[in-house]
Amino acid sequence: MEWLSCLNEAVNYMEEHLEDEINLERVARIARCSSFHFQRMFSYLADIPLSEYLRRRKMTRAVFDLQTSDEKIINIALKYGYESPTAFNRAFQSVHGIAPSAARAQGVRLKAYPPISFKISIKGEAEMNYRIEKKGAFRIAGVREHYAMNIEECFTNVPLFWQKTAQSGVIPRLCTLMNREPKGILGVSTCMNGKDFDYYIAVATDQETPEDMAEYHVPECTWAIFECIGAMPGAIQNLQKRIVSEWLPNSGYEYANAPDIEVYFEGNQQAEDYRCEVWLPVEKK
Numbered sequence: 400m401e402w403l404s405c406l407n408e409a410v411n412y413m414e415e416h417l418e419d420e421i422n423l424e425r426v427a428r429i430a431r432c433s434s435f436h437f438q439r440m441f442s443y444l445a446d447i448p449l450s451e452y453l454r455r456r457k458m459t460r461a462v463f464d465l466q467t468s469d470e471k472i473i474n475i476a477l478k479y480g481y482e483s484p485t486a487f488n489r490a491f492q493s494v495h496g497i498a499p500s501a502a503r504a505q506g507v508r509l510k511a512y513p514p515i516s517f518k519i520s521i522k523g524e525a526e527m528n529y530r531i532e533k534k535g536a537f538r539i540a541g542v543r544e545h546y547a548m549n550i551e552e553c554f555t556n557v558p559l560f561w562q563k564t565a566q567s568g569v570i571p572r573l574c575t576l577m578n579r580e581p582k583g584i585l586g587v588s589t590c591m592n593g594k595d596f597d598y599y600i601a602v603a604t605d606q607e608t609p610e611d612m613a614e615y616h617v618p619e620c621t622w623a624i625f626e627c628i629g630a631m632p633g634a635i636q637n638l639q640k641r642i643v644s645e646w647l648p649n650s651g652y653e654y655a656n657a658p659d660i661e662v663y664f665e666g667n668q669q670a671e672d673y674r675c676e677v678w679l680p681v682e683k684k
Contacts, residue, residue, distance in 0.1 A: 401684065402648050405431050406440070406517050414514050417457055418478055431684075435590030436654040438548045443643040445515055448549050455512040458494035461487075462509050465502045472499050527638070527646055528626040531681070536619045539585060540608040541573055541601025543615075548595055557586070557598055558632045564600050572609075577602035581678070586661035589615060620657040623650070623679040631668040631675070635661060638677055652681035 409430040413421055427434040441449045457479040464475050476487030476499075491499045495509050502509060544560050546553055564570065573584060580603060587599040599615055608614040623646075627638045639659075647653070657680030666673050 402431075402653065403517055405429060406444075409437065410515055410517070413453065414456070417453070417460055418480075420480060421453065432654040433590055433656055435548065435588075435596060439659075440643050440647075440654075442551075443640045444517055448551055450549065452512075452515065454490055455494055456514065458491055459510070459512045461491065461499070462495060462502050462511075465499060475499070527641060529646070530624050531621065532624060533621045534580075534619065536617060537579060537603045538605070538608075538614055538616050539587060539599060539601040540576055540604050540606070540612050540614045541585070541599050542569055543597050543599045543601075543613045545597055546595060553598075554632075554636055560598065561586070561600065561632075569600070573600075573602045576604040576606050576609075578605055579603045581660070581662045581676075583662040583664045583675070586663065587615065587617070588659040590658070615658075617660070618657050620655055620680045621682060622660075623652065623681045625677040625679065627675045627677055628672060630671055630673060631663075634673075635675060635677065642677065642679060647679075650681075651684060653684050655680040655682040 409426045412426055412429055416422075423434040423437070427437040430437045430440070432440070438449045441452070445452060447455075461475055461479055464470060464478070465472070472487070473484055476482075476484055479487070481487035481490065488498055491497075491502075494512075495502065497507065497509075501507060542564055544556075546556060570584060577583075582603070585599065585601050585603065587601060589597045589599070597615075599613065601612075601615070603617075623642075625638060625642060625646075627635050629635075629637075659680070660678035662676040662678060664675060668675075
C-alpha cells in the first residue's frame with residue numbers, strides 16, 4: 400500500500416538521521432503531507448508524540464554508545480544533538496531513569512526502544528459515516544491560542560481553551576457573526592511551521608472581524624466530512640484517531656494543505672447523542 404510505504408519510508412529516513420538535525424519538512428515530503436499533518440498522523444498511529452519517539456530512539460542509541468565505547472559523555476551528547484550535558488542528562492534520565500554516567504556499570508537496568516514500523520490491521524470497529532464535498536474559500540473570525548505540536552498536551556489544553564472561552568461569554572458574540580456555511584461553532588487547527596499551530600474557536604462569517612478577535616482565511620478545498628456522535632471531548636478525539644488510523648490509509652485520499660476543522664452544533668455536548676462534525680482536508684492520491 401503506497402500510503403503505508405511512504406509513512407514507513409519517512410520513519411526510515413528519521414532513523415538514518417538520528418545523529419543529525421532531522422528536517423521535519425523533508426520527512427513530511429517523504430510521507431506526502433505537511434509536517435503538521437505528519438506529526439498528527441504519527442502521534443495518532445504510534446500512540447506517542449513524534450518528539451518523544453525521537454528522544455527514545457536517540458537515548459536507545461546513546462546507551463549503546465556508552466556501553467560499547469570509552470567515548471566521553473559530552474561527545475555522545477553532541478552526537479545526538481544535545482549541546483549541553485544538562486540537557487542530555489535530563490533526556491537520558493527521562494528514558495532510562497538513571498544518569499548517563501551510571502549506564503556504564505554492569506548489571507544496571509536500561510531500556511531499549513526499537514524503531515517503529517507501521518502496519519494496517521483490521522479492527523472491525525463501528526462504522527464511520529462521512530461524505531466528500533468541495534467547498535470554496537471562506538473567512539473565520541474568533542479567538543485563538545498558540546500551541547506546540549504535542550498531541551497529548553493538545554488533548555488537555557484544547558478542551559481547557561473551550562471551557563475558558565465558554566465562561567468568558569465569547570460564544571454568544573460569535574453566534575451573532577455567523578452568517579455562512581459551515582454554520583456552527585468551529586474549532587480550526589492551522590499549521591504554522593510544523594512545530595506549532597494556532598487553534599481557533601470561531602465562526603464562518605462575511606461580517607467585519609471585531610478588533611478584539613482574530614481572523615483566518617480557509618482556502619478552497621475538498622473535505623471528507625465525518626459525523627461524530629457522543630459526549631465531548633472524548634468522542635471527537637477518538638474519531639480523529641480512527642480517521643487517521645482506519646479510514647485514511649484505505650480511502651484513496653491523502654491530507655491536503657489546509658486546516659483541520661471541527662464543527663459543533665447547538666446542543667448538550669456532554670450528552671451521548673450529541674452530534675458534531677470533523678472536516679478533514681483531502682486530495683486524491
